[in-house]
Amino acid sequence: MNHRCPAVLVHGWRSHPGIWNRLTPGLSEAGVPFWRFDHTAMQGAGTETIALALQDYIRAKRKETGYGGPVDIVCHSMGTCIARYLLEVLDGDKREEDVRQLVGIGPPNNGSAMAELFNDPERGPEVIRRLIGVFVPQDYDPREDTIVQEFRPGSRIVAALRDAGTRDDIDYRILLAANLTATPAFFPAFGGRTWEFAPDGGWRTTYSGDGIVPHTDSLLPGVGVEVLPADPGNLARHPEHYCHTMLPRNPEVVARVTEYLSPSSPSL
Incomplete structure (x- = not known):
């Protein structure tokens, strides 16, 4: 019988x-079981609804497989916040969900600067225009997008996550990318840069991000962060592999996540 923690895989927004x-x-090669949570049919649903669906999915997979031990949860982008809402807000005091570690790939843990930028009356329309076909569909309207509205930094959902805080019974790992060589091809829509909040409350761009999520969106108190690529030369070879939408398929990310899920992976 395989005693390795199953990995619950949670994709992101859209x-x-x-x-x-x-x-x-x-x-599969490493012998790690995986369960893929699919919430593509839930577009229009809010964070809490999707988080409850994730809880139902994990419970159903436990029943189906007969597995009652801890699981690892691996998430991309907004999927991290869905999982965190389940674990920290909905289950925070109960501690019914047995989770060994939560791995977030490019997560907007503090709310999304991009979500706020989408709603900016001056900059928003041009930013959305640049992202059509890359990150958003034609005729995209952020006002009609529940998740985008819920992950503006001043929202009640982000406030609930901030107030709940991380759980001391779960190891958190954050994987981020940075444009270490200032290569425009890293994310051509913004010349290789990522929008973030400036200290004065305005907007600025930075190379410390993946084109969509700046590092300042991702950081959590007391949680370790790994920034890729380990070798900046990888950006010269394949800069596009390190942008936000490509991170889950990035060979370096795949290798790191696989290492995290190893039974011998050290606790943080």
């Missing part, structure tokens, strides 16, 4: 479980 197609072969 994404799909196919983003894990480079990770899952490696998990």
